[in-house]
Amino acid sequence: MHLLNLVFDGPRDLRDGLIIVGKTLAVYVFLVGGLRLLGKRELGQMNIYDLVMIVVLGNAVQNAMMNGDNTLGGGIIAATTLLVVNRAFNTLVRRSKKVERLMVGEPRMILNDGVPMKAAMEREGVTIEQLQAALREHGIEKFEDAHMAILEVDGTISVVPCEAGVFRSRRHYRALRLP
Numbered sequence: 412m413h414l415l416n417l418v419f420d421g422p423r424d425l426r427d428g429l430i431i432v433g434k435t436l437a438v439y440v441f442l443v444g445g446l447r448l449l450g451k452r453e454l455g456q457m458n459i460y461d462l463v464m465i466v467v468l469g470n471a472v473q474n475a476m477m478n479g480d481n482t483l484g485g486g487i488i489a490a491t492t493l494l495v496v497n498r499a500f501n502t503l504v505r506r507s508k509k510v511e512r513l514m515v516g517e518p519r520m521i522l523n524d525g526v527p528m529k530a531a532m533e534r535e536g537v538t539i540e541q542l543q544a545a546l547r548e549h550g551i552e553k554f555e556d557a558h559m560a561i562l563e564v565d566g567t568i569s570v571v572p573c574e575a576g577v578f579r580s581r582r583h584y585r586a587l588r589l590p
Contacts, residue, residue: 421484428488435476435492442472443500447514515564522560525553525573535562546570 422428476489504511521532527542542560545568551557558571 420482422480422482422488427480428484431477431480431485431488432492435489436496438472438476439493439496442468443514447516518564518569519562520559521562521568522554522557522570524559525555525557527554531562537562537568542568 422431477485504514519531519535521528521535521537521542527539532538532542542554545560546552546554546557549557549570549572551570551572556573558573560571561569563569
């Protein structure tokens, strides 16, 4: 029986369990906000250094969430809190367009009619080299051969090529509009 108590031990009382819940919520909100501030491009282009950062970040916040409680019960409380809060957050994002825009963001045009939109690229943290790489991935060598490039909310860059090399200007689209 003593061995079972050692394996399935937990917080000493309800107060300790609620402290773990509160700290876990605070860490979740902090991390979601911090990752959102990083921008779409960084999350869409994860590399080995980002993976290491996430693993180390998880280890760093573990102690803050656990309130010095490294018991199985404490870990289950923290994990359950994270799962429930994440599910609730995802439901909120799905149901509210305002929250979705705030937390997920919106696609942003970074190249229009063959011209890179430098201000938009700078706001989103996209370099000319990254845009050129995205164009090459779509079989396009020059900016002029792309009608538009969109930075999607997941950090990927979608490219729409010009039709058979035809350059389409805003004037062209205005002329096509019906009265």
